[in-house]
Amino acid sequence: MPDHFVLPSDPCAGDDACDRRAFLRRGAAVVAGLAALGLTADDALALPVSHVTGLASHSGETASYPIPAKDGVLMDDKRDVILARHKGIVTAFLLVCPHKGTNPLDWSAAKNEFICPKHKSRFQPSGMRIEGKADRAMDRYAVSRQGNMVVVALDRIFEQDKDAAGWAAAQLAV
Numbered sequence: 001m002p003d004h005f006v007l008p009s010d011p012c013a014g015d016d017a018c019d020r021r022a023f024l025r026r027g028a029a030v031v032a033g034l035a036a037l038g039l040t041a042d043d044a045l046a047l048p049v050s051h052v053t054g055l056a057s058h059s060g061e062t063a064s065y066p067i068p069a070k071d072g073v074l075m076d077d078k079r080d081v082i083l084a085r086h087k088g089i090v091t092a093f094l095l096v097c098p099h100k101g102t103n104p105l106d107w108s109a110a111k112n113e114f115i116c117p118k119h120k121s122r123f124q125p126s127g128m129r130i131e132g133k134a135d136r137a138m139d140r141y142a143v144s145r146q147g148n149m150v151v152v153a154l155d156r157i158f159e160q161d162k163d164a165a166g167w168a169a170a171q172l173a174v
């Protein structure tokens with residue numbers, strides 16, 4: 001594994017841009033959600049969230065991540081990528097909400113959905129819109145597989161309302 005790939009266990013290691021307060025807010029929201037359901041963090045078997053920094057290519061046009069071994073959500077604040085594995089399908093999303101294009105999305109492990117903290121738009125793990133001010137699904141990056149890595153094309157973003165076929169195809173079965 002490259003020495004500058006940040007393991008999920010340390011959300012801010014090696015990442016100067018890491019927003020610790022945002023991370024703590026997310027963590028507190030997850031814990032509060034679990035507590036409301038009478039669960040502890042150890043009970044959260046559904047799509048856990050981790051924080052990583054992908055390995056950037058020399059040109060900076062791609063970011064690579066080890067193929068997730070099991071279902072879950074990886075948040076890469078530095079590269080503006082959310083990598084989600086759900087039911088054996090890996091999808092890379094733009095980190096920001098498609099409504100305004102500026103607000104980072106959060107993952108709710110308690111509800112198994114993405115939520116925009118700004119206006120509360122909600123999305124399925126596939127990125128499909130559930131409800132809210134956003135008028136389309138979460139934007140997806142083009143993805144490909146190279147060995148045991150998922151390669152995310154940071155310069156190829158699909159918006160569901162402009163390219164439905166491209167958006168739908170931007171996934172990997174693993």
Ligand code: FES
Binds near residue numbers: 099100116118119121
């Ligand atoms: S910015 Fe996300 S719903 Fe408005």
